[in-house]
Amino acid sequence: MRWEEWLRPDVRRMEPYTPIVPFEVLSERLGRRPEEIVKLDANENPYGPSPLVRERLARYPFYHIYPDPQQEQLRSALADYVSVPADQILPGHGADELIDLICRVFLVPGDVVINAPPTFGMYEFDAALSMGRVVHVWRDTTFQVDVEGIRRAVEEVNARENGRVKLVFLTSPNNPDGGLLSPEALRTLLSLPVVVVVDEAYIEFAGQPSFAPWVLEHDNLIVLRTFSKWAGIAGLRLGYGIFPAWLMPHLWRFKQPYNVNVAATVAGLAALEDREYYAWTTAALVRERDRLYRELARFPFLHPYPSHANFVLCRVESADAQELTQWLNQQGILVRHFRKPRLENCIRVSAGKPTHTDALLDALRRYARERQTWPPTPSSVKEE
Numbered sequence: 001m002r003w004e005e006w007l008r009p010d011v012r013r014m015e016p017y018t019p020i021v022p023f024e025v026l027s028e029r030l031g032r033r034p035e036e037i038v039k040l041d042a043n044e045n046p047y048g049p050s051p052l053v054r055e056r057l058a059r060y061p062f063y064h065i066y067p068d069p070q071q072e073q074l075r076s077a078l079a080d081y082v083s084v085p086a087d088q089i090l091p092g093h094g095a096d097e098l099i100d101l102i103c104r105v106f107l108v109p110g111d112v113v114i115n116a117p118p119t120f121g122m123y124e125f126d127a128a129l130s131m132g133r134v135v136h137v138w139r140d141t142t143f144q145v146d147v148e149g150i151r152r153a154v155e156e157v158n159a160r161e162n163g164r165v166k167l168v169f170l171t172s173p174n175n176p177d178g179g180l181l182s183p184e185a186l187r188t189l190l191s192l193p194v195v196v197v198v199d200e201a202y203i204e205f206a207g208q209p210s211f212a213p214w215v216l217e218h219d220n221l222i223v224l225r226t227f228s229k230w231a232g233i234a235g236l237r238l239g240y241g242i243f244p245a246w247l248m249p250h251l252w253r254f255k256q257p258y259n260v261n262v263a264a265t266v267a268g269l270a271a272l273e274d275r276e277y278y279a280w281t282t283a284a285l286v287r288e289r290d291r292l293y294r295e296l297a298r299f300p301f302l303h304p305y306p307s308h309a310n311f312v313l314c315r316v317e318s319a320d321a322q323e324l325t326q327w328l329n330q331q332g333i334l335v336r337h338f339r340k341p342r343l344e345n346c347i348r349v350s351a352g353k354p355t356h357t358d359a360l361l362d363a364l365r366r367y368a369r370e371r372q373t374w375p376p377t378p379s380s381v382k383e384e
Contacts, residue, residue, distance in 0.1 A: 014128055032332050038359045040350040041334040043175070043202070043311050045232035045285065047353070049267060050277040053233070056270040057263060067265060069257040074240075074265050077272045082212045082225070084242050090251050091260045091268075095201060095226040095239030096122055099169075102197060102222065102241075103130040105254055106166045112157050114168040116145050118176060118342045120199065123169035135165075138342065143177040143305070145170060147185045154192050163193070171199040173206050176338065176348045178307025180208055190218050197222045201239075202309035204230035204282050205289070212242045219244045227264075229310060230282055231271040238264040285310045289351040295361055296349070299368060310351045313343075321345040324367065331363045 004012065030037065039046070049057075071091045079086035092098040099122050107113070109131035115123050117136055124134050135157060137149040154165045168189060172181035181198065189196050200223055203210050212223045223242040228234035238260065243251060271278060292312045296304040301319040304312050316324055325337035325347055336348040349360065 008131075010128065010131060014125075030329065030332060036332050038333040038352065038356045040352050040356060040360065041336045041348075042234075043229060043309070043350045044234050045229060045281060045310075046356065047281040047284070048232040050232075050271065050274040050281075052274040052277070053231075053267045053270040056266050060262070060266045063262055065262070067258050067260060067262045071260055071265065074260070074268055077269055078240055081272050082210060082242065084212050084215065088215060088243055088245055088248060089240055090243060090248065090255070091238065091240045091265075092255075093239075093259045093261075093264075094228065094237035095199065095224045095241070096126075097237075097259060098224055098239055098241045099123060099197075099199075100126045100129065101251065101255060102167065103127050103132060105247075105250060106195065107132040110161075110164060112161070112165040114150055114153055114165060114194070116150070116168075116170055118143065118174075118338075118340060119169070119171050120175045120201075123197075123199075127167075132167075133164075139174075143174060143179045145181060145185055147188050150189060151192060154194055158193070165194055168192075168194050168196045169199065170196065171201070172211070173202045173307065173309040175202070175309065176311070176336070176343065176346075177305050177313045178202070178309040178311060179305075180206060180308050181211075183211075186211060186214070186221075190214075190221060195220045195222065197224065199224045201226045202229055204278075205286055205310045206308040207286075208308065215242045215244055219246060222247075227268055227271060230278060231268070232281070233264070233267045233271065236261075236264040236267050238268050284353075285351045288354060288357050291354075291357055292349060292351060292360075295357070296364075299364055301368070301371075302364075311348050312351070313346060313348050316345045316347060319371070321347050327367055328360075328363055331366075333360055333363050335360075 074091055075086040075089045078089050103126045107130040111132050113127040113132045113134050115134050115136050116139055118139060127134050135153050137146050137153050139145060150168060157165045170181055173179060198211050200210055215221050215223055224239065226239040289307060289310055289312060293304050293306065296302045296312060296314055301317050303315040303317055321337055325335055328335055338346045
């Protein structure tokens with residue numbers, strides 16, 4: 001008996017999502033202590049949780065008790081944070097869980113999801129798990145959403161298949177380039193007969209208002225947010241969604257009852273209380289992002305793209321991005337290398353502390369000198 005044949009055929013064929021490797025594994029692989037590694041590959045907040053978050057986690061007395069399945073305290077605090085009623089907010093075990101939940105609630109086999117790559121890979125991954133069919137509408141060369149292309153795709157699929165497009169996933173700021181979705185583009189997409197999901201994982205770094213209040217005016221809009229980036233608690237897995245009122249009763253019936261653990265709830269509440277600390281760390285990361293963009297542009301073999309998130313995407317020119325990534329790894333500096341379409345020969349660098357930026361720039365200068373491309377000649381310095 002070949003038990004594997006009992007699996008769904010599409011699951012057997014699925015490509016796995018490629019996650020980031022944690023510190024303890026990297027430490028062993030690289031032969032370096034964790035504190036010697038400059039980790040700029042996963043868009044984490046290097047400042048970590050605030051002192052108040054750490055204190056509340058250390059003092060909390062009820063870890064042996066199941067969490068509140070309704071997350072009433074957290075939803076109330078989030079309502080104040082995003083200016084949306086608490087009864088339209090659903091916390092999740094990271095925003096990833098909510099992406100999966102949305103796909104499972106809406107999709108039946110064969111339903112279509114519109115994806116706008118290059119973008120976050122979980123939309124396609126979770127749609128496939130729910131036996132949805134993904135139609136890609138690629139972004140342009142500057143990573144802007146092709147609004148007209150999405151409209152055509154929805155019309156063409158619906159004309160052939162009697163209304164099978166259900167979801168459109170978009171990210172603002174987009175991962176991996178950091179570009180923003182314009183209000184005009186979103187307004188146009190909301191006029192289509194689809195549910196639009198806007199993932200705002202990086203909105204705290206954007207300098208642009210959230211689309212969360214729009215949910216109150218549009219029954220086909222969902223906005224996702226997370227604590228992983230700005231609040232420095234990626235390891236605790238805490239996200240939340242702002243959903244139209246008509247959808248909330250179905251989500252409450254569908255979700256796992258204890259999906260958000262006690263530690264994540266305690267940390268989230270403390271983070272929302274300690275906004276002064278996080279305003280400082282967010283501003284610090286924005287400064288380092290902008291510094292990264294300016295300094296990386298000085299290297300003749302790097303072409304950085306403007307970003308509104310806590311990272312900078314770079315196209316590697318006249319060099320090999322995989323080789324550069326591996327070389328930096330050996331120096332104890334981790335960046336993200338992409339092998340995906342439209343991201344060929346690209347790396348993404350997370351904003352870190354100033355010392356992290358210093359270490360990266362020093363390493364890049366050594367790399368450039370070894371390849372005789374540093375210092376740059378005046379004609380080779382790209383204009384900002």
